[in-house]
Amino acid sequence: MAIRHLTSCALISLIFAAPALAEEAGEAAPEATEAVASKRSYTAADFARFAPRSALDMLNQIPGFSIAQADQGSRGLGQASGNVLVNSERLSSKSDDIFTQLARIPAGNVVRIDLVDAATLKVPGLTGVVANVISKSDSFSGQFSWNPQVRAHYAHPSWYDGSVSVTGKLGAAEYSLSLVNDANRGAAGGPTIIRNAAGSITERREDIWTYDRDAPKLSGTLKFRGPGTSVGNINASYQRVWERFDEEGLRTPTTGTPRTRLVSSRLSGWNREFGGDFEFALGPGRLKLIGLDRASHEPYWQSVISVPSTGAAATGDRFEQIGERAEHIARAEYSWKMLGGSWQAAGEAAFNRLETSATLGTLNAAGTFDIVPFPEAGGGVKEDRYEGSLSFSRPLAKNLTLQVIGAVERSTLAQTGPGGLVRSFVRPKGSLSLAWKPSKDFDINIKLRRQVGQLSFYDFLARVFLDNGNANTGNNQLRPRQDWTFEGEINKGLGPWGSTKLHWIFKETQDYVTLIPIGGGESVGNVPRARVRFIENVSTINLDPLGFKGAKVNFQAFYQNAAYKDPLGSGRIPFNGYTKLGIEANLRHDIPGSQIAWGVGIGHFEQSMSYRLTEFGHDYEGPFWGSAFIEHKDVMGLTMRLQANNLLGARQHWNRTVFTGPRTTAPIAFTEERNRLIGPIFTFQVKGSF
Template sequence: MSIRTAASRLALACALALPVNAAAKDGETALAETAPSQAADTARVFEPAYFAQFAPRNALDMVSRIPGFSISGGNDNGQRGLGQANQNVLVNGERFSSKSDSLRDQLRRIPASDVVRIELVDGNTLDVPGLTGLVANVIYAAQGASGQFRWDTGFRAHNTSAQLYGGEISVTGSDGPLDFTVSLSNDNNRFGADGPVLITAADGSLIERQETKFSGGFDNPKLSTSFSYDLGGETTANLNLSYGEDFFFRNEPEIGFPVDGPVRTRDVRVREDGPQYEIGADIEFPLAGGKLKLIGLERFERDNFAVTLVDSFDDGSASTGSRFRQTNGAGERIGRAEYGWRMLDADWQLSGEAAFNRLDRVSQLFELAPSGDFVRIAFPAGTGGVTEDRYEGSLSLSKELSPTLSVQAIGAMEFSRIEQTGSAANSRSFRRPKGSLATTWKPADDFDVSLTLARRVSQLSFGDFLASVSLNTDNENGGNNQLQPYQSWNIDLEANKRLGPWGSLKFEARQAWFEDFIDWFPLENGGEARGNIGDAERTHLEATATLNLDPIGIGGARIDLRGVKRWMSVTDPFTGELRDFSWDQRGVIDIDFRHDIPSTDWAWGANLYSDDRAGYSRLRETGREWEGPTFLNLFVEHKDVMGLTVNAGFRNLLGARQRFYRTVFETDRPDAEIAYREDMDRRIGPIFRFSVSGDF
C-alpha cells in the first residue's frame, strides 16, 4: 500500500470524524457538578447514581458501562519497561505501575461503594505524560475494610472437564494513612474441540483422514497485595507484591486412516508449569517546587515446558516419537525517576529509566528409540541466554493553549545493549530516538478530536533469539542472534461525539509505518527463524458506539457496537510478494446488547462476535488458523439473590468451529512443489458459564 493510499484513508477518516447534528446534549444524565479535581473544567463526570441500574460490584463494572468508552493499554500488554503511560484509565489521577496485574484485575479490586465519581477527561490536560484522547479517572476513597468475591464456573458439552475453581476474593480497606488491598485469585479455563482433519495431495486426492480431538486447560492461582501510605506533606509511598503459579495442560489424541499403510494412533501431551513473582514500590514527594517520583520493580517467571509425541501402528511396527523439554527463566528489573513541575502555564516532566531484561533457557530434544526409551539428541541452538540493558531519558510538556485546545510533546532517547550467550553468542548496541506530539481540539462540550504523531520502539520476545521445535506440526524454529526491535512512525486520530440521550460515538484511525518489521524469514545456512524483514505498514480504522434505547421506549436497554478494519502490507521474504502480517487481526465485529429491566433486579442480553485473522507465511508452508465464523452468546442475570449477583451464560449458539488450513511444500518456497494440504474442521460445541459475586 502506498503512502498516497494511506493518506487518502486518513483524510477520509478525518472527514468522518467531523461533528454531526445530534440530539440535545442536556439529555445526558451522567453530567454532574463536582468539586474541583485533577479533571479539566469540561470533564464529563459520572457519579455512582448513574451506574445504580447495573448494580456494580466494583470499579471495573462501572468503567465498563461508560457510554462509548473501552479500556485499553496497560503495562501488562508487553510494553517496553514502564515508559510513559499508555493506558486510558487512572485511579485518583495516578497510573497503575504493576506489570503482573492487568488494568481489569486492579479495577476489579476497588469496591463500587468506594468510588466517588469517574471523570472522562482529555489526557493532554493531565500531568501524566503519554496519555492522549479520552481517559477515565476513577476517584475513590477507601472506607474502612470491605471484601468482595467472585466465583466463575462452567462446562462445555464436549471433550472437556468442568471449570470449577475460577474467581477471586479480595479485601480492601484503610487504617489511618494506610490503604491496603489483598487478593487471592485463580484465572482458569477448560477448552477442547473434536473433528476431522483431511490430508490431501496437490491434485486433491485423499492421502489420510484423521479423527482428532483435544482437551486442555490452565490454572493461574495468584496472591496479590497492594499498600499505599500517606506520609504527610504530600508524600506518598506504594508497595505492590504478587506471587503466583501457572499450570497448563493439553492432550491431543489422533487416529490416522491413510489410503495406503497401517492405521496410526498418535498421542500428544503438553505440560507447562512454573512460579512467578513481582515486587514493585514507589515514593513521591515535593522537591524544589515540583514533585519527584522514584519507582522500582523486579519480576521473574520460570516456565517448565514439555511436549511428548508418540505414533503407534496397528500392523505391529515399531512406534516412533519425540520429546521436547524447555526451561525458561525470564526476569525484568526496572528503576525509574520522574520529576514534574509547573512552569510557563504548562506541566513539565523530566524522567529517566533503566531496565534490565534477561532470559535463561535450557532446551532438550529426544527421539524414541526401538527399545521404547527416549534418547537425547543434540540441540545446542536451543540453549543459551539473552540480556538487554536499556537506558532512557525523556522530557515532556503538557499545556492548554486555550479552553478548546491542548497539546502534549514528549522527546526521548533510548540506549540499549543486547547480549546473547550459547552456541550463537553475540553482542550489539543501539541508540534510538522516540517521542510523540499530541493535540486535542474540543470545539463543543459534546465533541472532541485528538491527533497524535509518534515514534515508537517495540519490545522483543527474547525466545526468538534461540531455537525451538513444534513437534505436532513438524516445524523447527531456528534462532536469530541478529534480531532487533522494530520501530515505527505512527499517526493516531481519535474523535468522540456525544449523542445526548441516544448515547455516544467514538472513531479511531491509526496509520503505522514500520522499520525492521519482525516475521518469519529464511536463514542463510538453511531453515527459518523470526527476524527483521524490512519495511511494512498498517492502516487501522475502528468505530465504537453506545446506543441507548430509552428514547424509543425500551427503558434500561443499550447496544454497544465495535467494528475494526485493518489493511496491512509487508513484503514476504520467501516470495517477494506483498501480503498481510502473519496472524494479525484484519477485522472485528462486536455487538453487545444488555437490558436492565426497570423496577426489577433482572437483566439479560446477548453478544455477537466475529474476528477475522490473517494467515501466516513460512519457508515451507502457508496457512491460516481461526475460530468462527461467528460466536453468539446469551446471558441472564439477577442482581439480588440473597444479596448476591448471579449470572448464567450460554455461549456459541451458532456453532462456531475451530479451523486450521495449511499448505506444506516439498522444498523451500517460492519454486517448490506442494507436498500436501491439511484441512482441520473441529467442533467446539456449546459453552455454559455461571458466576456468583458478592460483598462481605
C-alpha cells in the same frame, strides 16, 4: 557497573537541573488543565440500574467507552499506556493488569469516574479519552466472584475460576489483597483431510484436543502517606501457572497402516513481582522514584508419539526448554510548572535477562526418551537499557491542549551460547499530542509517536514445534522494531441516544519482527518495512427514546490491514494470523422495576493468512459467535448470572498448504483441511460483597 553508575548520575543531574532552570526564570506555574473545557463525570447514581460490584463493572457500562489494556510487553516502565487511571495515577506494576486492579476496587469505594482528554493530564504517554477512577477506602470491605464453566463437548469443566479481594485502611495507609485464578478450559474435535498435490485424499484424521490452564495469583497493594505531601505505593504478587495440552487422534491413510497420534505439552512455572514508588515535594516540583523487580521460572516440554495399529513399536520425539527470566527497573520522574505548562523530566534504567537450557529426545524401544542436549535452543540473552525523556503539556487555547515528549534510549543486547554477539543501539523516541474539545460532548485527540518495540528473548534461540513438524533456527542478529504511529480518536455524545467513538491508527514500522528465511531454514528475524492501517468504531446506543426502557446496544467494529514485503519475493503478505475484521453487537436490557437483566450478542471475526518458508495457511474460528445471558442482581444479596456462548455453532478451522521446499518455487507436498466442533459454552457467575 561503572557505566551504570555514571549513567545514573547523569540522569539525576538532568532531573535536578531542569527545575533549577525553572526557579531561576521565576515563571508562574498555573494548573495546565484549568483552561480546558469541563470533563464528563459519572457517579454511583449513573450505574444504579446495573447494580455493579466493582469499579470494573462500572467502567464496562460507560457509554461508548472500552477499556484498553496497558502494554504489558513494553520496554521497561516507560511512558504510561492504556486508557484507565486510578486516582490520577498508574500502578508501578507490569504483571498486574488493569482489569485485576479494577475488579478489586468495590463499587462502594468509587467516588466518581471522570472521562478526560489524555493530553490534559500530568501523565505523559496517554492517548485519547482516559477514564480516571476516583476511589477511597475508609473501612474494611471485600468481594468475591465464582465463575464455573462447562462445555457441551470434549472440554473438562472449570470449577476454580474466580477471585476474592479485600480492601481497607490501617491508619493513614490503604491496602488491598486479592487472590485470583485465571482459569481456562478449551477443547475441540473433528475431522481433518489430507490431499496430495493432485487433490486426491491420502489420509483421514479424527482428533480431539483439550487445554487446561490454572494461574492463581496472590496480589497486594499498600498506599501510604509520609511526611508533608509525600505519598507512596508498594505492590507485590506471586503467581503459579499450570498449562496442559493433550491431543489424541486416529490417522487412517488410504494406503498403509493406521496409527494413533498422541500430542502432549506441559508448562508448570511461577512468576513474582515486587514494585513500588514514592513521590515527594522537592524544590519547585515533585520527585517520584519508582522501582520494580520481577522474575519467572518457565519449564516447558512437548512430545509427539505415534502408535501403529499393528502393534509395532511406537515412535516419537520430545522437546524440552527451561527458561529463567528476570527484569529490574529503576525510574525517576521530576515534575514542575514553567512557561504556563507542566513539565516532567524522567530517567530510567532497565536490565532484562533470559537464561535457558534445552534438550531433544527420541522414543526408544523401551518406551522412554533418549535425551540429548539442544544447545541451539539454550544459552542466554540480556539487555541493559537507559532512557532519558522530557515532556511538556499546556493549554494552547480554552479548549485545545498540547503535549510533547522527547526521549532517547541506549540499549546493549548481549547473547551467550552458540553465535554469541554483543550489539549496542541508540534510538530517539517521543510523541506529540493535541486534544481539542469543541463542545462538552465532542472531543478530538490526535497523536504522532515514535516508539521502539520490546523483543521476546526466546526469539533469539532455536525452537522446534513437533505438533506441526516445523522449527525455527536461532538468530543473533534480531533487532527491536521501530514504529512511527499516527493515532487519533473522535468521541461524540449523542444525548439521550448514547455516544460513539471513532479510533484510527496508521503505523509505519522499520525492522518489523516476523519469520524470515535464514540459511537453509527459517527463524524469527527482521524485514525492512511493514505497515498497519486500523480503524475502529465503538458505540453505545440507548433504546429508551424508542420506548424500550432500560435497554441499550453496545456495538464495536474494526478493520485493519497489516502487511510487509514477502522475503521470498511474492509481493506483500499479511502479518501472521492477525484479526483483520471484527464486528460485535450486544443488547442488554435491565427490566425497569425489577432486579432482572437479560441480553443477547453476536460477533464475527476474520483472521489473516499465516506464512512460513514452506507453507501458508488460514487458522480461524467461526464464522459467527452468538451469546445470551440472564442475570438477577439480588439473590440473597448476591448477583447471579447464567451465560451461554457459541450458540451459532462457530467451529475451529485450519486450512494449510505445505510445499516440498520454498513456497514460491517448490511444488505442493500436501494440503490439510481441518474442521473441528467447539460446541456451546455455559458459564454461571456468582458475585457478592462482604
